[in-house]
Amino acid sequence: MKNNLKVQRAIHNLTQQDLAERIGVSRQTINALEAGKYVPSTVLALKLAKLFDKTVNEIFELEPED
Amino acid sequence: MKTSYLFPHRFKAVSGLVFLVSLVLLVVLYTAIGDALQINAKVFALVTDIDVATDNFIFGDIKYFTWVTNSITDEICMLFVLVSGIVFAFSKEKHEDEMVQSIRLNSLAWATIANYSILLLCYLFVYGFPFTNVLMAAMFSQLIIFILLFRYKMYRFYTLQDEE
Numbered sequence: 001m002k003n004n005l006k007v008q009r010a011i012h013n014l015t016q017q018d019l020a021e022r023i024g025v026s027r028q029t030i031n032a033l034e035a036g037k038y039v040p041s042t043v044l045a046l047k048l049a050k051l052f053d054k055t056v057n058e059i060f061e062l063e064p065e066d
Numbered sequence: 067m068k069t070s071y072l073f074p075h076r077f078k079a080v081s082g083l084v085f086l087v088s089l090v091l092l093v094v095l096y097t098a099i100g101d102a103l104q105i106n107a108k109v110f111a112l113v114t115d116i117d118v119a120t121d122n123f124i125f126g127d128i129k130y131f132t133w134v135t136n137s138i139t140d141e142i143c144m145l146f147v148l149v150s151g152i153v154f155a156f157s158k159e160k161h162e163d164e165m166v167q168s169i170r171l172n173s174l175a176w177a178t179i180a181n182y183s184i185l186l187l188c189y190l191f192v193y194g195f196p197f198t199n200v201l202m203a204a205m206f207s208q209l210i211i212f213i214l215l216f217r218y219k220m221y222r223f224y225t226l227q228d229e230e
Contacts, residue, residue, distance in 0.1 A: 026166070028165070028226045038165050038168070043164075
């Protein structure tokens, strides 16, 4: 699964630390998400979508191997 | 997401210290020097083959629900090792989130697989009296493997490079 969290974060002018604090995870988790090393739970994905005022589909996208 | 089965983070440092100290003491007890540290006491035994009159082992003469005299230093050490080990292994991280939970679950699965692989190898290739050492180590080996693996993975997690 790929995502455009980094782009969304840049649009909203947030650092990884800012974003982490707003949705209640650690900075490292945001880092791993952006690097595609971690697939978030539905709850976390919905929280991110809500924060960026987008739908989950606009941020996260399935890849062929998923 | 909230997890209810983990101990509070404030127990982490103290339980880690107790675990380390009691583990070292337990290993010392199992070596030759350990004999000097014996504290004999009358203890309740669910099952025993110690003869009450002479305090010697009588092989095959099993008794149930009785009192025997035995050194209790290893029992005390094992109590501290297991309790502090469990608390240290399963207390919350400073910043507990779902990725930490996934790392913990992953470490637990690998620790279980690694532990039973080692135990199986020992079962197949260790014979005679040394096998009792394998059984003693098996008391806490999974806990140690899990703690080492989880701490290593958390160290890797905390030192992830900031890509900004």
